[in-house]
Amino acid sequence: MTDLLTAAQMRAVERAAIESGSVTGLELMERAGAGVVEAVLEEWPELVEGTHRAVVLCGPGNNGGDGFVVARLLKERGWSVEVFLFGDAGKLPPDAKTNFDRWSALGAVGRMADWSQDLPDLVVDALFGTGLTRPVEGLFDEFLHLNEETLRSQYFRYANLRVTSIDMPSGVCSDSGRILEPANWTEKARWWRPTALAGQLTVTFHSMKPGHVLADGPGACGKVVVKDIGLEPSRGDDAEIARIAARPDLWSLGKRLGHKYDHGHALLLSGGAGRTGAARLAARGALRIGAGLVTLGVPGSAQMEVAAQVTAIMLRRVEDADGLAAVLEDMRFNALCLGPGLGLDRARELAPVAVRAEHAPYVVLDADALTAFAGDPEALRAMLHDRCVLTPHDGEFARLFPDIAERLNAPATTGPVYSKVDATRAAAKRAGCIVLFKGPDTVIAAPDGRASVNAAVYERAAPWLATAGSGDVLAGFITGLLARGFDPMQAAETAAWLHVECARRFGPGLIAEDLPETLPAVFRDLAL
Secondary structure (H helix, E strand, C coil), rough: CCCCCCCCHHHHHHEEEEEHCCCCCHHHHHHHHHHHHHHHHHCCCHHHHCCEEEEECCCCCCCHHHHHHHHHHHHCCCCCCCEECCHHHHHHHHHHHHHHHHHHCCCCCCCCCCCCCCCCEEECCCCCCCHHCCCHHHHHHHHHHHHHHHCCCCCCCCCCCCEEEECCCCECCCCCCCCCCCCCCCHHHHHCCCCCCCCCCCEECEECCHHHHCCCHHHHHCCEEEECCCCCCCCCCCCCEEECCCCCCCCCCCCCCCHHHHHHHEECCCCCCCHHHHHHHHHHHHHHHCEEEEEEEHHHHHHHHHHCCCCEEEEEECCHHHHHHHHCCCEEEEEEEEEECCCCHHHHHHHHHHHHHCCCCCCECCCCHHHHHCCCHHHHHHCCCCCCECCCHHHHHHHHHHHHHHHHHCCCCCCCCCCCCHHHHHHHHHCCCEEEEEECEEEEEECCCCCCEEECCCCHCCHHCCCCCCCHHHHHHHHHHHHHCCCCCCHHHHHHHHHHHHHHHHHCCCCCCHHHHHHHHHHHHHCC
């Protein structure tokens, strides 16, 4: 796992280093500027040799100070460098003012940049970084308007404009990935007028920030490079620091000893006739990920339909609440999934039995099992326990946690903006169980505050997952891992990571049925 530090957490790390006497603020600024130059030349090796032109946009804080260092280092390489300050030089923080003075001994500082007619080889965005708490206004807004045509084409990657941001693209909240916009911004203006300086490369220091992987962040950042500037590792506990999911410890996924019941027995509940496909997808996912046995609980009306479609997956008749209670008397069922294709009436009837069973198995609630309680979310939340995993998408999340969703979806006008990590943590604490909030920036949180982001962005982008049924397979993956003995947080994180790996392994053209069938190839790639 890689730490995702909020702006406040990053400031605390820097402050601790400076107060310890191991480094000064000026030294950190110098290292940051050198890291940016190094990253630029690594990204665009054609800029290593020869004379080139750079425009460096500096803001009123320490991010601007980093920009002055970059300008000086590029000037020392023989570049033609233009520097523009969006702020009052007399109000710069001490370290930034020192580097402003160092640059001023080498070149001029302007107040506005216009490259609409003459594109530079490189633009360095050192305006606001991680400290932005309000929409861009004043000179920066004028600059965006002046270069509107160039920037708009840049959004669609038509212009040959190399833009590198220091820490975060200016205009993007580093804690949430949301673009900060004026409260009166119209939808038309939001589409046509840029409010953030998106580019191809973002260089950050010590650790990634939540905004690099959440919401609008990945689209604005282009590519993120993390440069070491000599700071000590973060010291926050698991409940304080969110982390970006990396390859989990998958050793236990390999089957080495034992018989099928040693690897768990998963029960997945199906809807009626004509509504069994989602549950079959989930069941296939649970079986492929290694559950020793998988059984589909189906009503009588769907038995023939399901029997004609499955082989290794077993069937049990589950007509109603009494039928489910009878099935769950078999204590070998240790993981249960309900929701995919279940139907709202059937979900309302079966969910209380599933969650409150005397020998409560682990329970994954997805799809209809969440939507069925949209009118009375407290009724569902009152049933939940720490052996449950909820897997909502945006709409289902809003139905279960309307007040949290309202805060998450409120206009991003002041920062730090309430983030998807904040929202998922709040939901998990309220529900008392694991919540996996789906999306390209899937967030998984536990009631104790632990949170991770399974980000299908940058080199892990998997847009093919936006297909009907992929969420059902994910629910099945989680159920299968719970059956095998994974704890709920570990099961959710591992399933989400493998879900993306399957999509990336298969590639374009993916449909949900391909996900379970690609899992063996992923396991082979992982040498399991």
